[in-house]
Amino acid sequence: MSVETYLEDGELTHRAWSAALREDVLLGERCADCDHVTAAPKAACARCGSQDTAVIELQTEGTVYAETTVFVAPAAFSDAEPYGVALIDIGDARIMAHIDGDAAVGDAVAFRGTVEQDDSPAPLFGPADD
Amino acid sequence: MTRASVVGVGMTKFGTHDITLAELFAEAALPALDDAGVGRGDVDALYFGNTLGGMTENDTHLAPKVATHTGFGRIPAQRFEDACATSTNAFKHAVQAVENGIHDVVLVGGVEKCTPVTGIDTPEMTRIFVSAADRQYEQPTGITFPGVFALMTKRHMEQYGTTEEQLAEIAVKNHAHGTHNPRAHFGKDTSIEAVLDSPLVVDPFHLMDCCPFSDGGSAAVVVSDEYADSFDAPVDVTGLGHGTDLVPVSDKADPLATQAARDAAERAYDQAGITAGEVDFCEVHDCFTGAEVLATEALGFVEDGEGGPAAAAGRTALGGDIPVNPSGGLKAKGHPIGATGTAQIVELTEQLRDEAGDRQVESPSVGLAHNLGGDTGSAFVTTMEERA
Structure with a gap:
């Protein structure tokens, strides 16, 4: 199943992150500007503030x-x-x-x-x- | 540079107090006014801190309530909440208010009840305390508040070789200091063996590595630099830095750096025009013994990794190079969350006035307070100096 199927209006909300986690899919976000990867999704990159973040499947x-x-x-x-x-x-x-x-x-x-x-x-x- | 001055202080004994939050705050606030020699009519505003009242006692909108109880019902009153850094944030805003001419005289302080007088048992209070950790991405793991600091301390032990015995030395030192503080929750000495033999709360912290659940209140009267000269014993606030770091811990670039504290310290030192080497003593946020290690490193008193050995060598004890927590700290004095920040200001003020009795640091000129909130996501560093 692709990562997109979990998103809510394209966003990795906490509800979407939780739904994926319950299906053993660990999701996070990678910042396109500073490369910071977070396992705790946010509206913007916590390190640099960029809103250009991509939802990714994290390593297990x-x-x-x-x-x-x-x-x-x-x-x-x-x-x-x-x-x-x-x-x-x-x-x-x-x-x-x-x-x-x-x-x-x-x-x-x-x-x-x-x-x-x-x-x-x-x-x-x-x-x-x- | 003087940003503001503290002209009066008051605090309750920290420990168990089975009275209301407003009653407890009054026992700190009214003595602070008496100490300053100001009447109610002289106070322009109340900046007040409380962290848990909404969760523990269904008691919110506390600023006007405690203002009414202490006879200030009509002055502007506001409440702050930043976990364990709550009342230093109130203090920061009080300093800014008098510095900028908004008010001349501000009463600042905090109050908290955390002991079983709240009717809350340890598992439930442990749940309430961990509310400061990330609600979605940390709390569901079963982490506790001591657990957040335990993770940082375990990593420190691995990275730098800090030992459980060194951590225990900090508890022993702060208990020894606390024996000289009549307002300390714990006024008794302890030993390395007693710390290491006490039950584990969260590895590597034994019960005696942890500050207690305490009830208490603290308060200070803050006035502008110009206004301070008309008071008997003003103590100047020369720097007050505020730093913030990312929450949750997993997003912090280096959890062991406690970067918010480093940022706050840099700002405070810069405002005061001093370096760490010019600080004569400090009160730091030793909610757990490991937190004092991280604090002494972040403030620049020792190199990174040296916090444990420095404590074990006695460098941070009264009479050492840089006395840390002469009051007994959170560990022995106690930690009524919302009252802790201004209680550090009370200690700095009394030490710089040479009024600290048997725990007096020898003729100090510069004192520093370090107050953390949450998982180190909030930090305040205050420098105070005797008035020239």
Whole structure:
């Protein structure tokens, strides 16, 4: 399926990004002017302000930039066992994701699907060699 | 250059206060007026900060409410919200107002209740605190507010070799400072072992690496440079820089730089005509021990990567090269979100007046306050100097 089928009036809204994510398609935007790639779509490039951004499909494998294990969780996650959250470099983009399993800085990880909180999905990543 | 002067300060003890937001603010604001020696009729405007009241207590439109409660019902009153940097943004606007001749005398301050007196338990308060993180692209991952700083700190540990023991040294140092501050939430010493043995909140932060949930209020009376000479003990605001960085964290060019703080510091130093080396002491935003490491690096007191070793070597303790958080900081003094910024201004003012008692820095001329909001997306750096 092409990226365009998810867009709303040609725009990558949060609803469109979420719909794609739930079908295991990780979408982002690349700035035509400064090349910044974001995994969190916006009305303009966050780095340079350009509105000339293109919707792209992001890589699904990457490297852990930073990770942590959450022991004291917010209400929606407080029944869960301690869990990981990481910032992951996927190609030219960086994304925050929920972690399935163990992942340390520098580890290779891969996109595995989603977790849901209050009807909002978040990307789920896990060790690449699982 | 003097942009404005602080002529009176007041704050409550930080800790647990089971009274209303307006009542708590009055306990800081009225002493600030008394300290300045001004009456209600002398105050031209209220610049006020509160962050969570709408979420925790269904209490908004607070500026006219607290103005009414403290007897200022008819002066222009406005409320600011920028997460943990809330009341320094109110202070910034107060400084600009007197600097530009809009008002002569402004009361500025903030108030917050975060402890269980709100009726809110830890998981729910943890949810409310993470409201400052990106709603769509961060909150659904299960990140927490301590978690945002934990990610930056874990990366710092990997990149520079910062250790858990160095982080614990910062908690120990700030607790030691807090023992000399009668208004501190925690007035007791702690130890490296006690920090490392306390339960993990979010790796690498143990409970004792984290500031507490606190209730409290703080306030300052701000006047113009010209007007300040008619007061007994004015302390001058010589620089006040405001920086903003991208949210979410994943879009920041270098999360470890806390670039908003670097931008704010550069602006403040430039306005004051000073360098980092001329600062005698500082109050920084140590919401977590790792945040103090990032702050001392961003402000230029140590090289990048040296924040942990500098703390462990005692360079940031009272009596060291650059005393950091003589008040005990957020870690020991406490962190009632919307009151934290002006509480830093209270500490700078008292230190520069040589009125800080057992936590007094030796004859300081220049003090600096560093207040972050959210995931470091907002930052304010204020420099203050004794009036020549």
